[in-house]
Amino acid sequence: MSFQTRLSAILKNVLIVFHGLTLILAFGHEHLEVPPILEFLGRTHPLVLHFPIALLLLLALVLWNPNITFLENKPFSNNLFLSTLLLTGITVMAGLLLATEEGYEKESFFFHQWTGVTLFWLGTIWYILWTKEIYQTARVISVLTIILIIITGHLGASLTHGDDFLFAPLLKKKNDPKVNLDEALSYDHVIRPILEQKCVSCHKASKQKGDLRLDGVEYILAGGKNGPVIDLNNTEESNLLHRILLPMEDEDHMPPKGKLQLTELEIQIITSWIKESAHFDKKLVHYPEESNLFQLAKNLFVPSEGPNYDFPFAKGITIEKLNNDYRVVQTIYPEAPALRVSFFGKSQFTSKALDELDKISVQLVELNLNNMPLNDEDIKKISRFNNLEKLYLNSTGLSGTTLSSLKNQPKLHSLSLSGNPLKETSIAELGALKQLNNLFLWNSSLSTQNIEQLKTLLPNTKIETGFKDEGERYQLNPPLIQAENNIFNNELEVRLKHPIGSVSIFYTLDNTEPDSSNYLLYQGPLKIQKSTTLRARAFANGWLGSEENTNSFFKASIKPISYQLSYPPHKSYPGNGVETLFDQEKGDEDFGSGKWLGFQDQPLELLIDLGKDQLIESVGFSLLTAEGSYIFPPFQVEIWTKEHQGDWKMIQVDNPEQPEKMGDRKLILLEYPIAGQKPKQIKAILKPVNRLPKWHPGAGQKAWMFIDEVLIN
Numbered sequence: 001m002s003f004q005t006r007l008s009a010i011l012k013n014v015l016i017v018f019h020g021l022t023l024i025l026a027f028g029h030e031h032l033e034v035p036p037i038l039e040f041l042g043r044t045h046p047l048v049l050h051f052p053i054a055l056l057l058l059l060a061l062v063l064w065n066p067n068i069t070f071l072e073n074k075p076f077s078n079n080l081f082l083s084t085l086l087l088t089g090i091t092v093m094a095g096l097l098l099a100t101e102e103g104y105e106k107e108s109f110f111f112h113q114w115t116g117v118t119l120f121w122l123g124t125i126w127y128i129l130w131t132k133e134i135y136q137t138a139r140v141i142s143v144l145t146i147i148l149i150i151i152t153g154h155l156g157a158s159l160t161h162g163d164d165f166l167f168a169p170l171l172k173k174k175n176d177p178k179v180n181l182d183e184a185l186s187y188d189h190v191i192r193p194i195l196e197q198k199c200v201s202c203h204k205a206s207k208q209k210g211d212l213r214l215d216g217v218e219y220i221l222a223g224g225k226n227g228p229v230i231d232l233n234n235t236e237e238s239n240l241l242h243r244i245l246l247p248m249e250d251e252d253h254m255p256p257k258g259k260l261q262l263t264e265l266e267i268q269i270i271t272s273w274i275k276e277s278a279h280f281d282k283k284l285v286h287y288p289e290e291s292n293l294f295q296l297a298k299n300l301f302v303p304s305e306g307p308n309y310d311f312p313f314a315k316g317i318t319i320e321k322l323n324n325d326y327r328v329v330q331t332i333y334p335e336a337p338a339l340r341v342s343f344f345g346k347s348q349f350t351s352k353a354l355d356e357l358d359k360i361s362v363q364l365v366e367l368n369l370n371n372m373p374l375n376d377e378d379i380k381k382i383s384r385f386n387n388l389e390k391l392y393l394n395s396t397g398l399s400g401t402t403l404s405s406l407k408n409q410p411k412l413h414s415l416s417l418s419g420n421p422l423k424e425t426s427i428a429e430l431g432a433l434k435q436l437n438n439l440f441l442w443n444s445s446l447s448t449q450n451i452e453q454l455k456t457l458l459p460n461t462k463i464e465t466g467f468k469d470e471g472e473r474y475q476l477n478p479p480l481i482q483a484e485n486n487i488f489n490n491e492l493e494v495r496l497k498h499p500i501g502s503v504s505i506f507y508t509l510d511n512t513e514p515d516s517s518n519y520l521l522y523q524g525p526l527k528i529q530k531s532t533t534l535r536a537r538a539f540a541n542g543w544l545g546s547e548e549n550t551n552s553f554f555k556a557s558i559k560p561i562s563y564q565l566s567y568p569p570h571k572s573y574p575g576n577g578v579e580t581l582f583d584q585e586k587g588d589e590d591f592g593s594g595k596w597l598g599f600q601d602q603p604l605e606l607l608i609d610l611g612k613d614q615l616i617e618s619v620g621f622s623l624l625t626a627e628g629s630y631i632f633p634p635f636q637v638e639i640w641t642k643e644h645q646g647d648w649k650m651i652q653v654d655n656p657e658q659p660e661k662m663g664d665r666k667l668i669l670l671e672y673p674i675a676g677q678k679p680k681q682i683k684a685i686l687k688p689v690n691r692l693p694k695w696h697p698g699a700g701q702k703a704w705m706f707i708d709e710v711l712i713n
Contacts, residue, residue, distance in 0.1 A: 005075065007079055008075065008078055008079055008082065011079060011082035011083065011086065012082065014086060015082060015085055015086060015089065015124065018086060018089035018090070018093070018120075019089070019120070019121075019124070021089075021093055022089060022092055022093055022096070022117060022120060023117075025093055025096035025097065026096060026113060026114070026117050032100055034097060034100045038097050039097070039100075041094055041097055042094050042095075042096075042097030042098035042099075042100065043094075043098060044094050045091060045094035045095045045097075045098045048087065048090060048091050048094060049091045049095075049156075051087050051091075052084055052085075052087040052088040052091055053149055053153070055080070055083075055084040055087065056084060056088070056123060056145060056146075056149065057146065057149075059080075059081060059084060059142070060142040060143075060145070060146055062077075063130065063135065063138060063139055063142050064139060064142070078131065081127050081130065082127070084123070085120070085123050085124055085127060088119065088120050088123055089120055091116075092116045092117055092119075092120050095112075095113070095116055095156075096113065099113065111155055112152060112155035112156050115148060115151055115152040115155060116152050116156075118148060119145065119148045119149065119152055122141060122144060122145050122148060123145055125141055126138055126141040126142055126145055129141060179301065180301065181284065181285060181298060181301040182283075182285055183283070184283065184284045184285075184297075184300075184301055185281065185282065185283055185284065186273060186279055186280075186282050186283070186284050186287070186293065186297070187217070187273075187279070187280040187281070187282075189284070189300075189301075190269060190273070190284065190293075190297045190300065191269070191270065191273055194262070194266050194269065194270065195214050195215075196215070197260070198255050198259075198260055198261070198262055198266070199214045199254070199255060200214055200215045201259075202255075202256075202259075203215065203224075208224075210224040210225050210226060211224045211225040212224025212225070212226075212229065214229070217280050223239075226239060227239060230274060230278045235274050235275050235277065235278060236275065236474075238274050238278075240254075240270070240274065241270070241271060241274050241275075244262055244267055244270060244271075245267070245271070247395070247419070248261075248371055248395065261370070263368070263392070264370070264392055264394060264416045264418070264440060265296065268292070268296050268464075269293065269296050269297055272291070272292035272293035272296060273293050275292075276291060276292070276293050276499075277499075284297055284298065284301075288477075288480055288499065308336075309336055309337050309338055309365075309387075311337055311362045311363060311387065312337060312362070312363075313337040313363070314337065314339060314359075314360045314362075314363045318359050318360060319339070319360070322341075322356060322357070322359065322360065325344075325345070325348075326343060326344050326345035326348040326349070326353075327341065327342070327343050327344070327353060328341070328342045328344070329341050329360065330342075332365060332366060337363050338363060338365040338366075338387075339360055339363045339364055339365060339366075340365065340366040340367075340368070341357060341360075341364060341366070341367050341368065342368040343368065343369055343370075343372050346371055346372060346373060349372045349373060351375075351377075351378055351381065354378060354381045354382065355381065357385070358384065361384055361385050361386070361387075362386075362387060363387070364385045364387060364388060365387055365388060365389045365390070366388075366389060366390040366391075366392075367382065367385065367388060367390070367391050367392065368392040369391075369392060369393055369396055370392050370393070370394040370395060370396070370416075371394070371395045371396065372396055373396070373397060374393065374396040374397060374398055375397075375398075376398060376399060376400070376401045376402040377402065379398070379402045379403060379405055379406065380402060380405050382406070383405040383406050383408060383409060385409070386408075386409060386410075386411070387411055388409050388411065388412050389411050389412060389413055389414065390412075390413070390414040390415075391406070391412060391414070391415050391416070392416045393415070393416060393417050393420070394416050394417065394418040394419050394420070394440075394442075395418070395419035395420065396420060397420065397421070398417065398420045398421075398422070399420075399421060399422060399423045399426065400417070400420065400422040400423055400425070400426025400429055400430065401423060401425055401426065401429065402429070403426060403429035403430055403432075403433070404428070404429040404430075404432040404433070406433055407432045407433055407434070407435070409435070410435055411435075412433070412435055412436065413435065413436060413437040413438065414436070414437060414438045414439075414440075415433065415436055415438070415439050415440070416440040417439070417440065417441055417444060418440050418441060418442035418443055418444065419442065419443045419444070420444055420445070421444075421445045422441075422444045422445050422446055423445070424446075424450060426446075427446070427450055427453055427454050427457070428457075430454055430457070430458070431454060431457030431458060433458070433461075434458065434460070434461075436458060436461045437460075437461060437462065438461070438462050438464070439454075439458065439461050439462070439463045439464070440464045441463060441464065441465050442464065442465060444465075451463065451465055455628070455662075456628055456662060456697055457697075459626065459628025459629050460628075460629065474543060474544065475543065475544040475545070475546060475547070476498075476500070476503060476538045476539070476540060476543045476544065476545065476546035477498070477499065477538070477546055478536070478537070478538065478546045478547050478548065478549035479496050479497060479498045479503075479505045479522075479536045479537070479538045479546065479549055480496065480497045480498065480549070481494065481495075481496060481534060481536060481549055481551040482494070482495045482496075482497060483495070483528075483551075483553065485584075485586070486551070486552065486553055486554060486586035487553075487554045487555075487556055487584045487585075487586055487709065487711075488528070488553065488554070488555055488556075489555070489556065489557050490529070490555075490557065491527055491528065491529050492527075492528040492529075492553055492555075493525050493526070493527060493528075494525065494526045494528055494534065494553065495525050495526075496522045496526075496536055498538050500538075500540065502540060503538040503539060503540040503543075504521060504522075504538070504539050504540065505521070505522040505536055505537070505538050505539075506519035506520065506521060506522070506536065506537055506538075506539065507519065507520050507522055507534060507535060507536040507537075508520065508534070508535050508536075509526075509528075509532050509533075509534055510533075511533040511535065512535070513535060513548065514535055514536065514537050514548070522536070528553050528555075529555070530555050530713075531552075531553065531554045531555045531618075531620050531669055531671055531711060531713070532552070532553050533550065533551075533552045533553075533668070533669055534550070534551050534552070534553065535548055535549070535550045536548065536549050536550075537549075550666065550667075551667070552622065552667050552668065552669045554586070554620065554622055554669060554709060554711045555711065555713050556584060556709070556711040556712065556713065557712075557713045558610070558614075558616070558712040558713060559582060559712075560582070560608045560609055560610050560611070560682075560712065561609055561610065561611040562608075562609040562611075563578055563581070563582060563606060563607065563608045563609065563710075564578060564606075564607050565577075565578045565604070565605065565606055565607075566605035566606075566607065567599075567602035567603065567604075567605055568602075569597040569598055569599055569604075570598045570599060570600050570601070570704075572598060573591065573596060573597060573598025573706070574597070575594055575595060575596055575597045575708075576594070577597075578606070580595065580596070580597050580708065581597065581606070581707065581708070581709060581710045582709070582710060583709075584709070585708075586622070586667075586708065586709065587622075587624070587667075587706075587708035587709075588667075589624065589626070589665040589667070591624055591626070591629070591631065591706050595708050596624060596706045596707065596708045597706065597707055597708070598704055598705070598706050599686075599688050599704070599705045599706075599707075600688055600702050600703070600704050600705070601702070603634075603685055603686060603687040603688065604634075604684070604685070604686040604705065604707060605683070605684075605685050606683065606684045606685075606710065607681065607682075607683050608681060608682040608683070608684070608710075608712070609680070609681050610679065610680055610681065610682070610712075611680070612644075612680060613643055613644050613678040613679065613680045614678060614679075614680075615677075615678050616641075616674045616677055616678070616679060616682070616712065616713070617673065617674065617675070617713050618671050618672060618673050618674060618711075618712075618713050619639060619671070619672055619674060619682060619684065619710070619711065619712050619713075620669055620670065620671035620672070620710070620711040620712075620713075621637070621669070621670045621671075621684070621686065621707055621709075621710060621711075622667065622668075622669055622707065622708050622709040622710075622711065623667075623668050623669070623670060623705070623706060623707050623708075624665065624666070624667060624668075624706040624707075624708070625659065625663070625665065625666045625668055626664075626665040626666075627659050627661075627662045627663055627696065628662055629665075629704070630692065630696075630698055630701070630703055630704050631665075631703065631704045631705070631706055632658060632659065632688070632689045632692070632703040632704070632705065633656045633657070633658065633659075633668065633670070633689075633705070634656060634670075634686040634687050634688060634689070634705050635655060635656070635658065635687055635688070635689045635690070636653070636654070636655055636685075636686075636687045637652070637653070637654045637655075637656060637670060637672070637684070637685070637686050637687075638650060638652065638653050638683075638684070638685040639651055639652035639653075639672050639674070639682070639683075639684055640682070640683035640684075640685075641674065641677050641679035641681070641682055641683075642679055642680060642681040642682075642683070643678060643679055643680055644680045648683065651674060651677065652672045652674075654670075654672065656670055658689070658693070660693075660695070661695065671711075682712070684710070686705065686707065688702065688703055688704065688705040689702070689703035689705070690702060690703075
C-alpha cells in the first residue's frame with residue numbers, strides 16, 4: 001500500500017470522527033463546561049476559517065475546468081480535498097466551542113451554526129460524488145457550496161460586526177435620510193449613531209458582553225450585570241461615562257483596545273448628554289443654546305456638501321497608497337476635497353509616517369494622532385499642513401515645548417492635548433496659538449493656576465479641562481434670561497427659566513448682586529419699562545447656588561433726526577459707521593461681529609440733533625467689557641446739551657468704575673439723567689482708557705472701548 005493510499009485512509013477516518021464531534025457540539029455545546037485549552041481552540045475560529053474557504057473555491061474552479069492538469073494526479077488531489085474538508089470541520093468545531101463563551105445568544109447564533117454544519121456536510125457529499133467521478137452532479141453541489149459559503153460568511157460577519165454588515169454600505173443611503181437640526185432628537189440622531197458604530201457590535205441581541213445591550217432604549221435603561229449603564233439619579237456616576245473616560249490601557253476601558261475608538265468629539269457629546277440628564281426623546285433644539293451638548297452636536301447637522309474648499313482633490317491612487325492597517329485616510333464631506341487622517345497601532349508608528357502625508361498636505365484638514373508615541377519635534381512636521389483645522393494629540397507623551405510652531409496654521413481652530421505631561425513652559429507655547437477656538441486639556445499636568453494663566457493669554461479660546469470630582473456639592477447652571485429683543489420702545493416682557501424646574505430664581509433690576517438682603521423671587525414674566533440690567537441666580541436644596549447671569553435691556557423711545565461722529569471709529573472695527581449706534585440691533589459678546597464700533601486712539605465724540613427742543617429724561621450708552629481682550633469701559637464720560645438759542649453746557653461728567661481683575665465678557669449700560677433739560681442738541685464724549693492698569697498683562701498699553709447703541713429717552 002502506497003503512502004498516498006495510507007494517508008487517504010487515515011484522513012477519511014478522521015473525517016468520520018469530525019462529523020461525529022460536530023454533531024455532538026452542534027446539539028450540546030450550550031450545556032458544556034469548556035476547559036481553557038478548548039476555549040483557546042474555539043477562539044481560533046476567526047483565524048482558521050479563511051483556509052477552507054479559499055481551498056473550497058479553488059476546488060470548485062478545478063472541477064469546472066477539467067483541462068487543469070491538477071486532476072491527473074488523483075491521489076494528491078484526493079488528499080487535498082480531504083484536507084480541505086478536515087479544515088472545514090475544524091473551523092466548524094472551533095466556532096461551536098466559541099459559542100459556549102458568554103455573550104452569544106442562541107437565537108442569533110442558530111442560523112450561522114447550522115449553515116456552517118450544513119456546509120461541512122455538503123462539502124463531504126461533493127467529495128464523494130467527485131471521487132466516484134459523477135462530475136455533473138458534483139458541479140451542482142459545488143455551486144450550492146459556494147452559495148452557502150457566502151451565506152454563512154454573511155451571518156458570521158453580522159454576529160461580530162453588526163446586522164447587515166455586508167450590505168450596510170448599499171442600504172445606508174436609503175435608510176439614512178438627512179435630518180434637519182430642527183427635527184434632530186438628541187438620542188436618535190446624535191447618541192444612537194455613535195453607539196451603533198462603536199458599541200453595538202459587542203452589546204446587541206446576538207452578542208451581549210456583560211449581559212448588556214445598547215441597541216435599544218429599553219435595554220440601555222435596563223443595564224447589565226454591572227448595574228445601570230446610566231444612573232438617572234446621579235448622572236456623574238454613570239457606568240457608561242466611567243468606562244469611556246478610563247485610560248486606553250485599563251482593561252475596563254470601552255470600547256476595548258483594538259476596537260474602533262470613540263473620537264474626542266464623540267466622548268464630549270456622550271459626556272454632555274449624560275450630564276444633561278440623558279434625555280431619550282428630547283429634540284436637540286430644546287436644549288439651551290449655551291448647553292455643551294447643543295454646541296457640540298449642532299455642527300453634525302450641516303448640508304451634505306459640507307464647507308467649500310478652494311484646493312483641488314487628492315489623487316485617488318495617492319490616498320489608496322497611504323491607507324494601510326495602521327493609517328486611515330478618508331474624505332470628511334461628500335464631494336469635497338478635505339481629508340481626515342487617523343493613526344492606529346502605537347507600536348507601528350514612526351515619525352516617517354508624518355513625512356508621507358506631505359503628498360496630501362494641501363487636503364489634510366483633520367489629523368488624529370491620539371495615543372501615538374510622538375516627540376516634540378514631530379509638531380514641527382505637523383506645522384507644514386497649512387489647511388489643518390482639527391488636531392487630536394491626546395495621550396501622545398508630548399511635553400508641549402514646541403507647540404508654538406502651530407501658530408502659523410491660521411485655520412487650526414481645535415486642538416486636543418488631553419492626557420499629556422505638559423510642562424509649565426507649554427503655557428507660553430500654547431499662548432501663541434491665538435487662532436484656536438477650542439483647546440482640550442483633560443488630565444494634563446497643568447495646575448489650576450496654569451490654566452487660569454492660559455485663559456488670560458487666550459481670551460477668545462474655549463479651554464476644556466474636564467470634570468474633577470472633589471466630593472463637593474455640584475453647582476447649578478445659571479438661569480436663562482429670555483426676551484424678544486434687548487432694545488424696546490415702551491415695554492418689554494422678560495422670562496427667567498432653568499432646566500431644573502424645582503429651583504428658585506432670585507433676581508435684581510438695579511444692577512446689584514442678588515443676595516439675601518435685596519433679592520426678588522421670580523414668579524412670572526417681568527414687564528420692563530425702562531433701561532435695566534437684570535441679574536439673576538438659581539438656588540435649590542442640596543446644590544450650590546449658581547453663578548450669576550446678567551443681561552441688559554435698553555429703552556430707546558426717542559430717535560434723533562441726525563447724528564455724526566467727530567472722529568471715525570478704528571479702521572478694524574468700523575461697523576456701519578454712526579448708523580450702528582441707532583439701528584436698535586444689539587451686539588452680542590463678539591466684538592468683531594460688525595455690530596460694534598471700536599475706539600482706541602480717539603475718543604467717541606457724538607453730536608446728536610433732536611430737531612426741536614424737547615424734554616429728555618436720560619441718555620445711555622451700551623458698552624462691552626472684556627478685560628482679556630483689552631476692552632475696558634471709558635475712563636471719562638461727558639454729556640453736553642444745547643437748546644435752540646443757547647450755548648453748549650456740560651451737564652454731566654463721570655469717571656465710570658474700572659475693573660480691578662480679569663473677568664468674563666459683559667454687556668454694560670452707562671445711563672445719565674438729564675433732568676429738567678429741553679435740548680435740541682446733545683453732545684457725548686466717551687474717552688478710552690489711555691494706559692491699562694499694572695495688574696493687566698498689557699499694562700501701560702492703550703485699552704479698547706466698544707459701543708453698539710446710544711439710547712435717548
